[in-house]
Amino acid sequence: MPTRGGIPALGHLYRLDEQLQSDRSRKLDDLRERDHAIGKACAAGDDTHCLLYWLDEVNAPDNEKATAWLNESHAALIMRLFAFFIGLVAMSGFLLASDRALVNVFLLLLLFVFLPLLTSLIAGWAIFRSLRGSPAPVFPLNPARFVARYALPDWRHLKQNSTVVRLLLFKYSQEFGVLFAVGVLISFLGLLAFNDFSFVWGSTFAFSDALVTRFSSVLALPWSAYLSSATVSPEIITDTRYHATQLDLGQMSADSRRAWWPFLFMCLAVYSLLPRLLLWLISRRSYRREMGRAFLSTPGASSVLARMQTPVVSTQAEDEDHVDAEVQALVCEAGTVLLDWAGAMTLADVVIEVEHRLQAGLGSPADDLDAIEAINRLQPAHLMIAVKAWEPPMADLADVLADIHGVSRCSLQLVSLRGRELGESSLRDWQAFARALPIPNTELVPLGGQ
Amino acid sequence: MSGSKEEEQLPSFAVVGRPNKGKSSIVATLARDDSVHIAARSGSTRATRRFPLQVDGTTLYELIDTPGMQRARQMLAWLKANCSDAAARPAAVKRFLDEHSGDEQFADECLALKPIVDGAGIIYVVDGSVPFGADYEAEMEILRWTGRPSLALVNPIENSEYVEQWSAGLGQYFQTVRVFDAHRAEYSKQLDLLTLFGHLDPEWQQPLHRAVELLEADRYRQHQEAAEIIADLIYEGLTYTVDQAVPDGAPEEPVRKVLFARYQRALIKRERESRNRVEELFYYRDLDKSEQGIDFAEEDLFHQEHWYLWGLNRRQLLLAAGAAGGVAGGGAGVVVDGMTGGLLGGLATIAGGIGGAVASTRSAIKYSDDIARWSVSGIPTGGNRLSYGPSRNANFPFVILGRAMQHHRLISQRTHAVRAPLTLTEPALDWLGEKERRQLARIFDAIRNNKRLTEQRGELKQLIQSWCIAVDEA
Numbered sequence: 061m062p063t064r065g066g067i068p069a070l071g072h073l074y075r076l077d078e079q080l081q082s083d084r085s086r087k088l089d090d091l092r093e094r095d096h097a098i099g100k101a102c103a104a105g106d107d108t109h110c111l112l113y114w115l116d117e118v119n120a121p122d123n124e125k126a127t128a129w130l131n132e133s134h135a136a137l138i139m140r141l142f143a144f145f146i147g148l149v150a151m152s153g154f155l156l157a158s159d160r161a162l163v164n165v166f167l168l169l170l171l172f173v174f175l176p177l178l179t180s181l182i183a184g185w186a187i188f189r190s191l192r193g194s195p196a197p198v199f200p201l202n203p204a205r206f207v208a209r210y211a212l213p214d215w216r217h218l219k220q221n222s223t224v225v226r227l228l229l230f231k232y233s234q235e236f237g238v239l240f241a242v243g244v245l246i247s248f249l250g251l252l253a254f255n256d257f258s259f260v261w262g263s264t265f266a267f268s269d270a271l272v273t274r275f276s277s278v279l280a281l282p283w284s285a286y287l288s289s290a291t292v293s294p295e296i297i298t299d300t301r302y303h304a305t306q307l308d309l310g311q312m313s314a315d316s317r318r319a320w321w322p323f324l325f326m327c328l329a330v331y332s333l334l335p336r337l338l339l340w341l342i343s344r345r346s347y348r349r350e351m352g353r354a355f356l357s358t359p360g361a362s363s364v365l366a367r368m369q370t371p372v373v374s375t376q377a378e379d380e381d382h383v384d385a386e387v388q389a390l391v392c393e394a395g396t397v398l399l400d401w402a403g404a405m406t407l408a409d410v411v412i413e414v415e416h417r418l419q420a421g422l423g424s425p426a427d428d429l430d431a432i433e434a435i436n437r438l439q440p441a442h443l444m445i446a447v448k449a450w451e452p453p454m455a456d457l458a459d460v461l462a463d464i465h466g467v468s469r470c471s472l473q474l475v476s477l478r479g480r481e482l483g484e485s486s487l488r489d490w491q492a493f494a495r496a497l498p499i500p501n502t503e504l505v506p507l508g509g510q
Numbered sequence: 511m512s513g514s515k516e517e518e519q520l521p522s523f524a525v526v527g528r529p530n531k532g533k534s535s536i537v538a539t540l541a542r543d544d545s546v547h548i549a550a551r552s553g554s555t556r557a558t559r560r561f562p563l564q565v566d567g568t569t570l571y572e573l574i575d576t577p578g579m580q581r582a583r584q585m586l587a588w589l590k591a592n593c594s595d596a597a598a599r600p601a602a603v604k605r606f607l608d609e610h611s612g613d614e615q616f617a618d619e620c621l622a623l624k625p626i627v628d629g630a631g632i633i634y635v636v637d638g639s640v641p642f643g644a645d646y647e648a649e650m651e652i653l654r655w656t657g658r659p660s661l662a663l664v665n666p667i668e669n670s671e672y673v674e675q676w677s678a679g680l681g682q683y684f685q686t687v688r689v690f691d692a693h694r695a696e697y698s699k700q701l702d703l704l705t706l707f708g709h710l711d712p713e714w715q716q717p718l719h720r721a722v723e724l725l726e727a728d729r730y731r732q733h734q735e736a737a738e739i740i741a742d743l744i745y746e747g748l749t750y751t752v753d754q755a756v757p758d759g760a761p762e763e764p765v766r767k768v769l770f771a772r773y774q775r776a777l778i779k780r781e782r783e784s785r786n787r788v789e790e791l792f793y794y795r796d797l798d799k800s801e802q803g804i805d806f807a808e809e810d811l812f813h814q815e816h817w818y819l820w821g822l823n824r825r826q827l828l829l830a831a832g833a834a835g836g837v838a839g840g841g842a843g844v845v846v847d848g849m850t851g852g853l854l855g856g857l858a859t860i861a862g863g864i865g866g867a868v869a870s871t872r873s874a875i876k877y878s879d880d881i882a883r884w885s886v887s888g889i890p891t892g893g894n895r896l897s898y899g900p901s902r903n904a905n906f907p908f909v910i911l912g913r914a915m916q917h918h919r920l921i922s923q924r925t926h927a928v929r930a931p932l933t934l935t936e937p938a939l940d941w942l943g944e945k946e947r948r949q950l951a952r953i954f955d956a957i958r959n960n961k962r963l964t965e966q967r968g969e970l971k972q973l974i975q976s977w978c979i980a981v982d983e984a
Contacts, residue, residue, distance in 0.1 A: 084783065088790045096566065193962030201833045222960070350964075357964045359742040362971070363735040373728040374564045376543040376793065425775035426803035429782065455768045459775060 067348050068112060068355040070211050070228060071121070073221055076111070079119040080360035092372050094118070099368025107365055108352055114364055132211040136232060139203055143236035147243020155251050162302070165261040165320055169279075172244055173331045180237070180335035187230050187343055191350075195226040204232035224354045227347040234340035241333040248328060252321055259320035260302035269298045276323065283326050290322040395441035399431060401457055404446040404475040410507050412444060412473070420460060432463045439466035443499070449474035449482050449506065453493035461497055470499040474506045482506050521714035522572040523707055524558075524625040526653065527635035528646070529578025532665035535692035535927035536635055537561060537575040540700060542793045544926040546575065558621050563721050570721040571707070571714070574630060576622040582649035585619050589655060599655040603627060623656065631710045632660035634684065639668040642679040650683040659710035661686040663703075667693075686710075692927040697982055700925075701725060729982065733922070736788050737975035740914040743784040745967060747910045748957045750777060753897035765896055773898045774806050781910070785917055792921050799932035801917070804909065806901075831874035832867040839866015900958060907954045912937035915974075919981050949973070 068076075083091055095114065102113045154171065155163055186196035198205065208229050251257070261272060273294045277284070280291040299316035355361070398405070398414045402421035405412070416438060420431040435443060443464070447457065472494055476482050487504070494502045525533045538546035541561035561573040579585075585606065593602035604627050610616040626632055632653050636646065653660060662684040664676045673689055680687045690703055701722050708718025752773045754765050781804065789797050843862025916937040924932065942950075950973070956966045 084787075088787070100566075193956070193965070194960075199829075199833075201837075221963075223964070353964050357968050359745070359967075360738065363738050366731045366734050370727055370731045371565045371724060372567075373724050375541045375561060375725075377541065377545065377559050377561045379559065424803060425771055426778050428775060429778055433782075456771055459768075459772055463779065 068108065068351055070224065070351070072112065072115060073224065073351070073355060073358065074212070075119050075121065076115055076355065076358050076361065079115065080358060080364070083360065092367050095364055095367035096370065096372045102368065107356055110365060110368060111355065111361055114368060130210060132207060135207045135210040136235075139207055139232070139236055140239050143203070143239040144243040147240040147245075148247040149243075150240075151244040151247035152251060155248070155255070155257060161255060161257045163257050163259050164302075165259050165300075165324065168324060169327060173327045176237070176241065176332040177335060180332075180339060183230065183234060183237070183339055184335070187227070187339065187346065190223050190226045190230065191346055193223065195222045198226065198229050202229060202233055203236055204229040207232045221354045224347070224350050227343055227350050230343040231340070231347045234336055234343050237336040238333065238340050241328070241336050245325070245328055245333060248321075248325065256314075256318070257321075258317040259324065260300045260317065261297070262302040269294065269301065273297050279327055279331075280323060282330055287322075287326065290326040292320060292323045296320070396444060397435055397438055397440040397442075398444045398446060398473075399435065401445055401447045402451075404448045404473075407448070407477070408446065408473075408475040408507050412446070414444070416440070421457065428460050429463075432460060435464050436466060441468060443467045443470045444473050444505075445470065446473040446475055446507070447490075449476050449486055449490065452486070452489055458493070458496070461499065464499060467499050468501065470497070470502040471505045472502065474504060476506065520569055520571060521707070521711070521717055522574060522625060522630040523633050524574040524576055524622070524630040525633045525635060526576050526622045526626070526649075527578060528649065529580065531578070531635050531637045532667050532692055532927075533578065533635045534575055535667075535925075536633070536663060536665060536690065537573050538927040539692045539695060539925040540704065541573055542926050544794050544796065546926070558625065563725075565721075565724055570717045570724075571704075572630075574625045576625070577618040579622050579649050579652075580618050581616060582619070582652055583645075585616060586648045586652055589652065600627075600657040603652070603656050619652075623652070626653070626656045626658050630658065631707065631714070632656070632658050633707070634660060634662045634680075635665055636662065636676055636680065638664040638666035638670055638673040638676050638689065641672045642675045646679070647683075650680075654683055660684050661688065661706065661710060663688055663690045666691050693925055695925060696923070697729060730979070732791050733978040733982075734975060735791050736918050736922075737971055737978045739784050739787050739791075740911070740918065740974050740978075741967060741971040743781060743914060744907050744910050744954075744970065745957060746780055747777060747901070748907055748954060749900050750780075751897050751899035752776065753895055756894045756896055762894070762896060766898075769896060769898045770806075774804075777806075778803055781913070784914065788914075788918055788921055793926065794921065797932055799934065801913070801934035802936075804913070828871050828874050832871040835870020835873075836863045836867035839863050839869070842866070904951070904954075908939060908950070909937075911950070911974075912939045915939075915977060918978055922978070922981050946973070 098114050098117045099110070101117075102110050104110045104113050151172065154168065186198075189196045208225065211228060212225070273292075276292045276297065284291045296316045296319045299313060300320065396414050397416040397418065398412050399418045399420055403419075416434070418431040418434055420428045445461070447453075472490060474482055474487075474490060487506075490504055494504055525537050527533050534546050537559075538544065541563075543561060546559075557577065559575045561575070562569040563571050563573075588606060589599070589602050592605065593599055603623060606616075607620050607623055607627055610620055613620070634650070634653060636642075662680040664673050664680070664687065666673055666689065670689070677687050677689070686706065686709075688703065688706065690699070695703075704718055704722050704725070708715040708722075750773070752769050754769055756762050756765050785799075785801070789799075840859050840863030843859035913934065917932075917934055920932055920934065939947075950970075953966050953970050953973075956962055957970075
C-alpha cells in the first residue's frame with residue numbers, strides 16, 4: 061500500500077487493526093520487549109512515522125496483493141482516464157448533435173454548468189457532514205466505489221473509521237469530477253477551434269431579453285470586472301434569440317452567434333471546474349488529516365508507542381521459585397475433562413470418572429465463560445462434552461466451544477433418552493456439528509440413557 | 511553474581527532476618543513479583559532468590575531474598591570464639607561461611623550471609639506486631655560484624671503495636687530504621703524506600719536514582735495502557751451488536767434467545783479479557799479474583815428487525831432499484847435523443863432516467879415482499895435480520911467504567927505481597943464530579959450515535975488516563 065509523504069494509507073489502518081487484534085492474545089512481556097526493540101531501531105521523529113515503522117516491522121505488507129495488476133492506483137488511473145474521456149465525449153456529443161451546428165446556450169448551461177454545480181453543492185454538504193463526524197451515505201453508483209473496492213484490503217468494515225472511508229470516496233469522486241470538467245473544457249475549446257458553432261438561446265417559456273441579460277450579468281459577476289470580453293451584451297442576447305421554427309439564421313450576425321463562447325467558457329471554468337477543484341483539494345487535505353488521526357487513534361496504537369518509547373524495566377526474579385509445597389494436580393491421570401452441557405449427564409446411565417467435571421449451558425453466560433476459562437487453563441488432552449442427543453445442536457453450544465483452545469482431542473458424548481435409540485437424522489446433525497467445530501479430532505460417542 | 515568488575519560494583523541488597531518476618535513479602539512488593547512464595551508457616555524460603563532490576567537487559571540493582579537465620583546465637587558464639595580483633599570481624603564472618611558451607615546445621619545462615627560477604631547491602635526485616643526481644647540481638651550483632659551498610663525495616667505484619675519498641679531497639683544497631691508495610695505500601699513509598707537504599711553507599715546513589723526514574727516512567731506507561739484498555743472496553747460496550755438472518759417463515763424466538771446469550775457472552779468475555787490485560791500490565795500473573803458479572807437487562811438492549819432481500823436492506827434495495835431503473839430509462843432516452851438528431855437537447859435522456867428511476871423504485875416497494883419469499887436452491891432470498899445491541903441504557907457505560915476503574919484502582923494500589931483474592935464489589939462512581947459526569951454522558955452519546963468517533967475516543971481515553979494517574983497521587 062503506498063505511503064505518500066509519510067501519510068498512512070487505508071491499508072495501513074487495516075493492517076494496524078489486524079496486528080493489534082492479534083497482539084491482544086500475546087503476552088505483554090513479549091510485546092514490551094518486541095516493541096521497545098523496534099522503538100530503539102526506529103529513527104522516525106514523530107508518532108505517525110514511528111507507528112508506520114513499527115507496523116512494517118511486525119506485519120510486513122502482502123507483496124502479492126501489492127503487486128496485483130488491478131490495485132488501487134491502477135483502478136484510480138482507469139477511472140481518471142474514463143472521467144476525462146466521458147467529459148470529452150459528453151461535450152463533443154452535445155456540440156456536434158445538431159447538423160446545423162446550433163448550440164442552445166440554456167441547455168449547455170443546464171447540463172454542463174448548473175447540473176455539475178448542483179452535484180458540487182451536494183458533495184460539499186456531504187463532505188462537511190463527514191468532517192463534522194456524521195458520515196453521509198454514498199450513492200451506490202458513485203464511480204469512486206470502484207476504486208475504494210481496491211483500496212480496501214478486505215470487506216471488513218472498520219466501523220470506527222467510517223469517516224476516513226467516506227473521505228477517500230469523496231477524494232476520488234471529486235478528482236473524477238475535476239477530470240470530467242477538464243475534459244468538457246478541452247472538448248469545448250478544441251471543437252470551437254475547428255467548427256463554426258452558432259450559440260443561440262430559446263425556450264418554450266417566454267423569457268424576455270432583459271431577463272436573460274440580467275441572468276447572464278449575474279452569472280458573469282465573478283469575472284465581469286476584469287474580463288469584460290467574457291460577458292454577453294444585451295445586443296448579442298437580442299440578436300441570438302432563436303425559435304425552433306426559424307430555419308434561416310442569416311439575420312443573425314456571425315459575430316453575435318460566436319460571441320457567447322468566452323462567456324460559456326468562463327461559466328464552465330468558474331461554476332463547474334472551480335468548485336470541483338476546491339472540493340477535491342478540501343477532501344484530499346481532509347482525508348490526509350483524518351487518516352493520520354485515525355491511524356494514531358486506532359485502539360491499542362498509543363500503547364504500542366508507549367512501549368516503543370519506554371525502556372523494558374524488569375524487576376521480577378529470573379528463575380522459578382523454590383517452593384517445597386506440594387503441587388496440586390489439576391487434571392486427572394488420563395488428562396480428561398468432562399463438560400456437562402445443559403445437564404445432559406443427569407440423564408445418562410453411564411458414569412464418567414474424571415477429576416474435572418464442568419457445567420455449562422444452564423446458568424448465565426458468565427458461568428459458561430468460567431467453564432471455558434477452566435478448560436483453556438487445564439488444556440486437557442481429551443475434552444469430553446456430554447450433550448443431549450435428542451436435542452438438535454444449538455448455536456449456543458457452538459459459540460461456547462468456539463472459544464476453547466489448546467484441546468487436541470474432543471469427544472461429543474451423545475446422551476440418549478431412556479428407552480430410545482439415537483436417531484439417524486440426529487446423528488447426522490451432530491456429525492455435521494462436530495465437523496464444523498474448531499477443535500481437531502472431534503469424535504462422536506453415543507451413550508445409553510436411563 | 512558474575513565475577514566481572516563492572517557487575518561487582520552493582521548495588522545489591524540482601525533481605526535478611528528471622529524466618530516468617532515478611533522478608534519475602536518485602537521482596538515481592540519491591541520486585542513487583544507475585545510469583546514469590548509467601549507462606550504462613552515459617553521457613554518457607556529455603557534458598558536465596560535474586561530479583562534484578564533490569565533496564566533493556568542492563569541490571570541496575572539486585573534484591574536478594576534469603577532464608578531466615580535460625581541459629582544466630584550459635585553462630586555468634588563461634589565468631590566470638592574465633593575472633594578477638596574488631597578489625598578482623600568481617601574476615602571472621604567470611605571464614606565462618608567457608609568452614610560451614612557444607613554444614614546442614616548452618617545452611618540457612620550461610621545462604622543468608624553469602625551475598626552480604628560478597629558485597630551486598632543489608633536490609634534487615636523484623637515484624638512490628640510482635641515485641642522486641644533481646645534474642646534478636648545475636649543476629650543483629652552478626653550483621654554488624656559483616657561491616658556492610660545496612661538499614662532495618664519494621665514490617666507491621668498484623669498490627670503496629672510494637673513498632674516504636676522496635677524502632678528504638680533497632681536504632682542501636684542500624685543507622686536507618688524505617689517502617690514499611692509490605693502489604694499496604696503505596697507505590698510512592700516503595701520508590702522512597704529504593705531511594706533510601708541508594709543512600710546506604712554513595713556509589714549506589716546514582717544507579718538507584720536512575721532506577722527510581724525508570725520505575726516512575728514504567729508506572730506512567732502502565733496507567734497509560736490501562737486507560738486505553740478501559741476506553742476500548744467502554745467503546746465496545748457502547749457499540750457491540752450481534753445479528754442473525756431469519757429466513758421468511760422461520761421462528762424468531764429461538765434466534766432471539768441465542769442472540770441475547772451471544773451478546774452477553776461476548777461482552778462478559780471482553781470485560782474479562784480487559785481485566786486480565788490490566789493485571790498483566792501491573793505484573794500480576796496468577797491473580798485470584800472474584801467479580802460479579804454484569805447484569806444485562808434484555809429490555810435495555812436495542813433490539814431491531816431489519817428486512818432484507820438478496821443481502822440488501824429496504825433502503826439499499828430501493829436505491830439500487832432506482833439507480834438501475836434510472837440507468838435503463840436514461841439509456842432508452844439516449845436512443846430517442848439520437849434518433850431525433852439532438853433536437854430534444856438531451857431532454858429524452860433526462861426524462862427517461864427520471865421516469866425509469868421512479869418506476870423501478872415503485873415496483874421495488876410494491877413487489878419486494880413477494881420476491882423475498884422466493885427461494886433459490888432451497889435458500890430463501892429474503893426475510894428478517896434480527897439484531898441485539900447496542901445497549902440503550904444510559905447507565906450501562908457508567909457501569910462498565912465504574913467496574914473497570916474499581917478494578918484498576920485495586921490492582922494499582924495492591925502490592926505483590928498480598929495473596930488474598932481480589933474482591934470487586936459493587937462499584938460506585940461517587941468520586942466523579944457533576945461536570946465530569948456530563949462530559950462522559952456527552953461522549954457516550956456521541957459514540958452511540960457514531961459521531962466524531964476518533965475525537966470522542968481520544969477524549970474518553972484522556973479522561974480515564976487522568977483518573978488512573980490520580981490513583982497514585984491520592
